[in-house]
Amino acid sequence: MVMNKLKKPSICGCMLDFSREEITTHMREAEVDLLEWRLDVHIRQHSIEDALTAFSLFSSESRLPFLVTNRPVREGGSFDGGEWRRIEVLQRAVDAGAEWVDLEPDVPESELNWFRMKKASVLLSHHEMNDTPATAALQERVAKMLERKPDVIKIATVAREQEDNLRVLGLIPWAQKEFGTDIIAFCMGDVGRWTRIACVAMGSPWTYVQMPGQTRAAPGQLLARDMRAIFKAMGML
Amino acid sequence: MVMNKLKKPSICGCMLDFSREEITTHMREAEVDLLEWRLDVHIRQHSIEDALTAFSLFSSESRLPFLVTNRPVREGGSFDGGEWRRIEVLQRAVDAGAEWVDLEPDVPESELNWFRMKKASVLLSHHEMNDTPATAALQERVAKMLERKPDVIKIATVAREQEDNLRVLGLIPWAQKEFGTDIIAFCMGDVGRWTRIACVAMGSPWTYVQMPGQTRAAPGQLLARDMRAIFKAMGML
Numbered sequence: 001m002v003m004n005k006l007k008k009p010s011i012c013g014c015m016l017d018f019s020r021e022e023i024t025t026h027m028r029e030a031e032v033d034l035l036e037w038r039l040d041v042h043i044r045q046h047s048i049e050d051a052l053t054a055f056s057l058f059s060s061e062s063r064l065p066f067l068v069t070n071r072p073v074r075e076g077g078s079f080d081g082g083e084w085r086r087i088e089v090l091q092r093a094v095d096a097g098a099e100w101v102d103l104e105p106d107v108p109e110s111e112l113n114w115f116r117m118k119k120a121s122v123l124l125s126h127h128e129m130n131d132t133p134a135t136a137a138l139q140e141r142v143a144k145m146l147e148r149k150p151d152v153i154k155i156a157t158v159a160r161e162q163e164d165n166l167r168v169l170g171l172i173p174w175a176q177k178e179f180g181t182d183i184i185a186f187c188m189g190d191v192g193r194w195t196r197i198a199c200v201a202m203g204s205p206w207t208y209v210q211m212p213g214q215t216r217a218a219p220g221q222l223l224a225r226d227m228r229a230i231f232k233a234m235g236m237l
Numbered sequence: 238m239v240m241n242k243l244k245k246p247s248i249c250g251c252m253l254d255f256s257r258e259e260i261t262t263h264m265r266e267a268e269v270d271l272l273e274w275r276l277d278v279h280i281r282q283h284s285i286e287d288a289l290t291a292f293s294l295f296s297s298e299s300r301l302p303f304l305v306t307n308r309p310v311r312e313g314g315s316f317d318g319g320e321w322r323r324i325e326v327l328q329r330a331v332d333a334g335a336e337w338v339d340l341e342p343d344v345p346e347s348e349l350n351w352f353r354m355k356k357a358s359v360l361l362s363h364h365e366m367n368d369t370p371a372t373a374a375l376q377e378r379v380a381k382m383l384e385r386k387p388d389v390i391k392i393a394t395v396a397r398e399q400e401d402n403l404r405v406l407g408l409i410p411w412a413q414k415e416f417g418t419d420i421i422a423f424c425m426g427d428v429g430r431w432t433r434i435a436c437v438a439m440g441s442p443w444t445y446v447q448m449p450g451q452t453r454a455a456p457g458q459l460l461a462r463d464m465r466a467i468f469k470a471m472g473m474l
Contacts, residue, residue: 235459
């Protein structure tokens with residue numbers, strides 16, 4: 001049985017280029033609550049056919065829920081094929097049983113509707129890979145993303161100084177008050193590392209961690225077991 | 238030999254009502270870097286004479302540095318005697334060898350000078366036990382405290398909502414930019430618990446923890462071993 005209901009706070013483990021065998025092992029990983037499968041990285045390392053074949057894993061019993069991501073190059077990812085092909089890979093994953101899909105904020109409404117119709121949960125995500133915009137720009141971005149009515153949104157920016165961290169974390173209570181919704185908002189990079197912990201203490205549904213045997217999906221990421229130890233020590237688990 | 242130089246980030250363990258024997262054991266506690274001895278609590282539980290006698294511990298070899306605090310009732314502490322008597326206890330502690338003294342921001346300049354003359358390091362601390370003031374009020378408070386030229390200042394407020402946490406943490410980079418100094422600033426209470434970790438990630442010299450066998454000195458405090466595990470998992474130790 002797949003656990004569809006995520007408790008809060010949850011830990012999302014990032015799988016970059018695991019083989020099919022490694023995914024099979026980790027999809028019952030006790031240290032995380034959700035698995036993000038970075039299909040763009042998997043496809044670059046293996047092939048699109050290998051990914052599509054591996055989707056049969058979604059019909060396995062007793063596994064964690066999967067969040068499938070196929071990040072394009074323009075958003076800091078590895079998928080360099082056409083846009084329709086990129087979305088089609090995600091559709092195939094959802095058809096095969098993936099519970100969550102990560103989409104960019106500019107995804108056409110028709111595509112979004114397709115995923116909704118399939119009862120997939122939608123995460124809209126936006127990344128700023130160089131710095132952290134001002135509060136007004138960040139809030140405008142969040143408001144626009146929420147207009148699309150996704151299940152969760154994620155904002156990740158690169159922190160260059162501590163004020164960047166506070167500005168991004170400030171989006172969490174702001175979105176709670178303005179829209180009554182919990183968003184994922186944290187900073188990447190070493191300066192922002194602590195926000196990956198703080199965001200869930202402030203209400204973010206989950207935080208991203210590095211899986212054992214995988215490199216970091218983004219700078220500043222902590223290991224799954226370390227994040228778990230931290231939440232435990234903080235009395236959050 | 239007493240370790241006078243504190244590395245960053247440091248963990249300060251709070252001793253409330255340990256007996257002399259317990260203090261002897263804990264003053265070599267490996268999990269903390271500094272020990273705050275809440276003399277006001279010790280005096281209430283034991284007696285002023287017991288405290289004064291126990292100051293001979295400061296001449297022990299191989300111990301952690303001590304921060305002595307004699308918090309008055311008006312600041313949320315337990316010392317209900319006269320003001321001169323309160324300061325005198327701290328002076329006796331410093332004369333006996335305590336390295337750090339915690340003083341309130343309204344301490345007369347003559348008293349502050351006495352501690353400076355004795356080469357004690359001075360921590361000026363301010364507590365808001367009910368809520369968290371607005372940013373302008375907090376900044377004014379910090380600026381006034383820094384005018385006294387203490388070695389470190391500490392601001393601790395009670396967080397009622399997440400914005401309170403962000404406002405208080407924002408004082409750390411603000412003081413770094415305005416005055417070139419690292420301050421201790423965090424929030425008490427369950428809502429503010431994560432700021433006890435974040436503050437040191439942002440530059441605060443130390444954070445306060447509960448010692449084994451002691452109750453919490455303030456709401457939201459983590460155990461020494463848990464804070465240590467968190468710093469380790471974050472790659473900060």
